[in-house]
Amino acid sequence: MNDRIRTDIAHNARVWNYWLGGKDNYPVDRAVGDQVTAFYPSIGEVARADRAFLGRVVTHLAADAGVRQFLDIGTGLPTADNTHEVAQRVAADSRIVYVDNDPIVLTHARALLTSAPEGVTEYVDADARDPETILAAAGETLDLSRPVAVLMLGILNFVLDTGEARAIVKTLMDALPSGSYLVLTHPTLDPELGGEGNKAAMAFWNENATPPITARSRAEFTSFLDGLDLLEPGIVSCGRWRFEEAAVVAQFGAVGRKP
Numbered sequence: 001m002n003d004r005i006r007t008d009i010a011h012n013a014r015v016w017n018y019w020l021g022g023k024d025n026y027p028v029d030r031a032v033g034d035q036v037t038a039f040y041p042s043i044g045e046v047a048r049a050d051r052a053f054l055g056r057v058v059t060h061l062a063a064d065a066g067v068r069q070f071l072d073i074g075t076g077l078p079t080a081d082n083t084h085e086v087a088q089r090v091a092a093d094s095r096i097v098y099v100d101n102d103p104i105v106l107t108h109a110r111a112l113l114t115s116a117p118e119g120v121t122e123y124v125d126a127d128a129r130d131p132e133t134i135l136a137a138a139g140e141t142l143d144l145s146r147p148v149a150v151l152m153l154g155i156l157n158f159v160l161d162t163g164e165a166r167a168i169v170k171t172l173m174d175a176l177p178s179g180s181y182l183v184l185t186h187p188t189l190d191p192e193l194g195g196e197g198n199k200a201a202m203a204f205w206n207e208n209a210t211p212p213i214t215a216r217s218r219a220e221f222t223s224f225l226d227g228l229d230l231l232e233p234g235i236v237s238c239g240r241w242r243f244e245e246a247a248v249v250a251q252f253g254a255v256g257r258k259p
């Protein structure tokens with residue numbers, strides 16, 4: 001086993017995998033995952049809504065916006081319909097770079113390196129707090145002078161300082177040309193999305209699992225998209241992004257285009 005993998009404390013990538021019905025998790029992850037669910041019963045629905053959002057957005061960007069390059073930061077463990085599978089179903093020549101800092105995701109990365117022969121997938125073991133390293137590594141696979149869709153789904157919530165999270169997004173988007181996209185999801189305590197119930201769950205998480213997490217208000221989430229043109233329908237519960245009939249979950253989702 002990779003000696004960076006700790007089985008004595010729950011890790012987000014593994015608990016997320018558990019909530020999505022995956023098998024790449026340990027007893028400690030399942031115990032914490034169940035306790036969080038007891039505090040906040042809709043967490044499994046949040047995870048599924050987030051993945052469905054990824055599917056709709058990547059399909060739209062590849063099919064309708066002509067995007068062929070994707071930088072997926074905070075990838076998570078391989079699951080059904082990973083970003084390259086969704087994009088390459090539309091355009092086999094799509095190029096995808098995955099980034100995560102969890103050692104177990106690195107261990108399973110080969111399941112993400114299954115590109116269609118016309119395209120490419122690459123995996124980078126790096127921390128989102130180091131966007132310059134991510135850009136340098138991504139630049140070996142992606143042409144950063146051409147549009148890139150940056151996906152940060154459920155990851156800025158692990159950068160606890162909002163100013164730092166904003167600076168990470170700005171560094172990434174400043175390095176990319178007009179026509180690039182930023183795709184975000186983020187948990188919230190916003191009562192409008194039914195998020196109040198998540199407060200006790202997050203407090204429990206922060207005492208019992210890693211890495212520590214935070215929620216953000218609509219105003220804070222909006223600030224990550226400063227300077228970008230929001231695609232319709234704007235900032236909504238991610239489950240509802242271009243899927244009106246879905247349940248509301250306490251996870252914002254939005255897509256911005258760099259003008």
Ligand SMILES: C[S@@+](CC[C@H](N)C(=O)[O-])C[C@H]1O[C@@H](n2cnc3c(N)ncnc32)[C@H](O)[C@@H]1O
Pocket residue numbers: 012013016050051054073074075076077099100101102105126127128129152153154155158211
């Ligand atoms: C909630 S999961 C989301 C996975 C996937 N993006 C999705 O939406 O289904 C968050 C992922 O971000 C990763 N992560 C957390 N903090 C990170 C950091 N500082 N740098 C890179 N990855 C990080 C975790 O390891 C985990 O795989």
